[in-house]
Amino acid sequence: MSRDQIAGSMEAPEGLDDAGEGRLRQIVLGALPFVAGLALWELLGRLQIQSLQYVIPTPVSVVRALAEDLTSGEMFVHIRITMTEVLAGLAIAIASALILGVIIGRSPTLERAFYPAIVFFQALPKVALAPLWLIVFGFGLGSKIALAAMIAFFPLLVGVIVGMAAIRRDEVELMRSLKATQWQIFVKVQVPRALPSIFGGLEVGALFALIGAVVGEFVGARGGLGYLIEFRSSRLDLPGIFSPLIILAMIGLALDLATKAIGRRLMHWEGE
Amino acid sequence: MTERPALRAEGVGKRFRSRAARDVLALKDVTLAVREGEFLALLGPSGCGKTTLLRILAGLESPSSGRVAIGDTPVDGPSERVGFMFQSAVLLPWRPVLANVLLPVEVRRLPEAGWRDRALQLLATTGLAEFADAYPRELSGGMRQRVAICRALLMDPEILLMDEPFGALDAMTRDVMNEELYQIWRRSRKTIVFVTHDISEAVRLATRVAVMSPRPGRVDRFVETGFTSDDAYADRLGSVRYLEQVRELRGLFLAGHRAAS
Numbered sequence: 001m002s003r004d005q006i007a008g009s010m011e012a013p014e015g016l017d018d019a020g021e022g023r024l025r026q027i028v029l030g031a032l033p034f035v036a037g038l039a040l041w042e043l044l045g046r047l048q049i050q051s052l053q054y055v056i057p058t059p060v061s062v063v064r065a066l067a068e069d070l071t072s073g074e075m076f077v078h079i080r081i082t083m084t085e086v087l088a089g090l091a092i093a094i095a096s097a098l099i100l101g102v103i104i105g106r107s108p109t110l111e112r113a114f115y116p117a118i119v120f121f122q123a124l125p126k127v128a129l130a131p132l133w134l135i136v137f138g139f140g141l142g143s144k145i146a147l148a149a150m151i152a153f154f155p156l157l158v159g160v161i162v163g164m165a166a167i168r169r170d171e172v173e174l175m176r177s178l179k180a181t182q183w184q185i186f187v188k189v190q191v192p193r194a195l196p197s198i199f200g201g202l203e204v205g206a207l208f209a210l211i212g213a214v215v216g217e218f219v220g221a222r223g224g225l226g227y228l229i230e231f232r233s234s235r236l237d238l239p240g241i242f243s244p245l246i247i248l249a250m251i252g253l254a255l256d257l258a259t260k261a262i263g264r265r266l267m268h269w270e271g272e
Numbered sequence: 273m274t275e276r277p278a279l280r281a282e283g284v285g286k287r288f289r290s291r292a293a294r295d296v297l298a299l300k301d302v303t304l305a306v307r308e309g310e311f312l313a314l315l316g317p318s319g320c321g322k323t324t325l326l327r328i329l330a331g332l333e334s335p336s337s338g339r340v341a342i343g344d345t346p347v348d349g350p351s352e353r354v355g356f357m358f359q360s361a362v363l364l365p366w367r368p369v370l371a372n373v374l375l376p377v378e379v380r381r382l383p384e385a386g387w388r389d390r391a392l393q394l395l396a397t398t399g400l401a402e403f404a405d406a407y408p409r410e411l412s413g414g415m416r417q418r419v420a421i422c423r424a425l426l427m428d429p430e431i432l433l434m435d436e437p438f439g440a441l442d443a444m445t446r447d448v449m450n451e452e453l454y455q456i457w458r459r460s461r462k463t464i465v466f467v468t469h470d471i472s473e474a475v476r477l478a479t480r481v482a483v484m485s486p487r488p489g490r491v492d493r494f495v496e497t498g499f500t501s502d503d504a505y506a507d508r509l510g511s512v513r514y515l516e517q518v519r520e521l522r523g524l525f526l527a528g529h530r531a532a533s
Contacts, residue, residue, distance in 0.1 A: 189364065192364070
């Protein structure tokens, strides 16, 4: 193959190549702060500064701790507990936000009735309720699920209410001109228009549920990633704290990517 | 013209309640009889109540006074005997073209299989055969309006009510759409009521023009264009009568405008 041919064949999917290059560039750029941070971190560890020794573990020791947690299988027990709390809490939050949001969104009277209560509870820092749920639901999963559900509920509720209001007059008119029932208008026109903001609420809610589960475990638990962090901090096991932290960040990332992927699938018609 | 009207309005008035100011009288005592197979244009400046009148004829709005009937049936809501077209296409963006055309069938809970062929055939006659699976965002404004026409024609309604359906299109696309609509009317012999504020568009298409004026909205007079479905679109456009009609109607509006101001 001559040089020209090679050049030609490489040029063929030009648009694609450009897009690929752009993505690569983004990945490299996005990775830079991480690499720089890690380098700085390792450097600080190696300098053996007396006052920092107990505060900052070296990256190497963190990786070692993480590897140990994963190979011993201990980590997976805690991941399962935290994930159960997050997903159960999120499921409850989604179900109740959909029910309440749709009812409120369809009745201006109910919206006026519920609005002050919603604002009141939204203003309340829900994590402050963690000790209360501990008393009500005990040391098991229940108190964490309750907290996760409660924190995730409000962004979801707002998403549903805003989504219900995104209904378009011309589309309702069209449905009316076709003699559609109220239920048909709701399902065929109002729900699709509501999806974008419901998923906006879900993206926030999913991460909030994770916060709720971890804080719930801090307050009192027998397992879970938050419990592990709390337990190890009492022993000044610094690399041991960072290991579940990294797992938590990955879980958060996975939740975010999953909601976005589902949203894109359902709303493929959007945005273009 | 002795045949019974396809659609008629008797003494129709519409008053809109307004909280801030006085009530607005959008329509006052409108009486009109749309003949079967007629292409009637409701022509008037904005604010003359032509859209309100059309919506009342469609049963989308109820009149404050007077009566509306399709044939012998009083109108008290949207009817399946009527196809309605809006100022914009109003396609649901999450549905492919074919599913948008089939929406009336779906809403009426009829078996879709029996209507698929008709929907595809309608799309073919409007030149959209290969766009059945496309999404509305992939279509131009004119193509979207064509899909809306297919949707309105799907259930084969006796009457087509159109609210400035091509008002949002550019002049050239609009001309093409006018001709296509004219062909559809000539082929199907449906009764069409067409709202527009464009004098030449009204004369190009209609057999009769209802001239409306505002404050309060009313029909001042009916003008027969003298054209029938025997006349081809291009012949109409090239005829002297077309130019005379446009000039006459233009004169009417100018006179009305001067009298008002």
